[in-house]
Amino acid sequence: MERLLEIKNLNIEFHDHDIPERVVNNFNLELAKGEIVGIVGESGSGKSMTAMAIAGLLRRHDMEKKGEIIFEGKELLHASRSEVRQYQGDDIGMIFQEPMTSLNPVKRIGWQVEESLRIHRPDMSKEERYRRAIESLRDVELEEPEKVYRQYPHELSGGMRQRVMIAAAMICEPKLLIADEPTTALDVTIQLQIVKLLQRLNQEKQTSILFISHDLSLVKKLCHRIIVMHDGNIVESGSTKEVFYQPKEEYTKQLIQAIPKLEKLIL
């Protein structure tokens, strides 16, 4: 399979205190086109930092970043902001944990979904943008997309907002979608729907997905491969089956045990 993303020896260190704090340590990853890789680990293990580094969001002066992030042959970690912007929203999309705060409260849904098009397809006509936005909203299984298009975020439920976020992230048909705990703030039935939606989008559009979660049961359902992180280090990685049924590390076993019994029955 063709390689889309390669991360070599990613190190992230904060220098905002007297003692530098390393939050990601020697992170390595290869991601093929169309593949879904999960990153799991407890809170504070450095998952979000890794994701933000890939998305080009770590641009603070007080942190040191080492290593390489190569996306389709282009090094992005040390590229300039304007170079990274070419990829953001176009080839790389990202969704966050909090659907409640991820949408701008004073802008209509349609406007927000279209924003990436305005940036990356400046020649596109208004009508074409509208058509694409509606299509994208329909793609994430929102009923009445024309109505949602005109609504404001506070008029939608959490699950609907997360769908809108996905629609906005997918509108330029990115090759990579980074989902940072996209289901954590939602209730269980909605979580499953979102996971199924991601699965479908992956199959239909061949979008690679980096799925970050502390919930192993969801990762197991969705991902082809799993990376287990703890304290900024990769503790274990392998295919979902391997990690799940023959975990080598004590930490992974504990994570698996932490899945509620009931969910084990359902999944």
Add this chain to the structure above:
Amino acid sequence: MKKKLLNQPTFLLGTIITSIMLLMTFIGFFYTPYDPTQMDNSNKLAGCSLEHIMGCDNFGRDIFSRVLQGMGNTFLIAVATVTIGVVCGILLGAFTGYFGGWIDEVIMRIIDVIFAFPSILLALVFVSIFGTGKYNVVFALGIAFIPSFARIVRSEFIKYKDMDYVKSARLAGVSDLRIMFVHILPNTMTVLLSSIMIGFNNAVLSEAGMSYLGIGVQPPDASLGSMLSEAQSYLFSAPNYAIFPGVMIILLVLGFSLMADGLKSR
């Protein structure tokens, strides 16, 4: 949102008062019953009558006509002042709040220094350097108004710049400028709007104060403040001369205060 606002009694009352005042100001630009500078010796300090509903001043000029013209001047000065303050305040506040760093430090210290002077004092210094007159007053007050707006906008930008939706915008490849003025700025509008109204009030009062001190609008032009200043020698012989411009200032300020109050307490 708009409907709810108008259902609120304070905001509604403020809107009604302000609308009437604005209407009068607007009419004053095109029509006054008499020429506001036309003197008439036979009518010196005349009381209220059917011909001159607010009476006449010490030169026999129709007070009502002068009030209308004065409101226009006061209003234009206040609007221009607030516009300078708001536009510069938004630019400075947006950049310092969004980017932070040493530029933020430097600009905010300068602004603190400006803020430390009372606006009237600052304007006095300015006028003593550049001379009296409408335009200098506007310029001086405008500069004095920048700090308060810059601070408000800056704190709003600091609040919003790390919001998830701003991160999403950055992630969609949106440029910093577009994020600042298209994504963040509309979110600050509620706060900005009420401070614009309060700023407008301060501008009206400052203009009145400066014209009262004789450094604002120059005679024979009228402004509400300069009329008050001229009227003070006739306070007992012709109280109507001072009362009408004074009441207009109060109503103008009251209307906007009530609206700002309604906006805030929503």
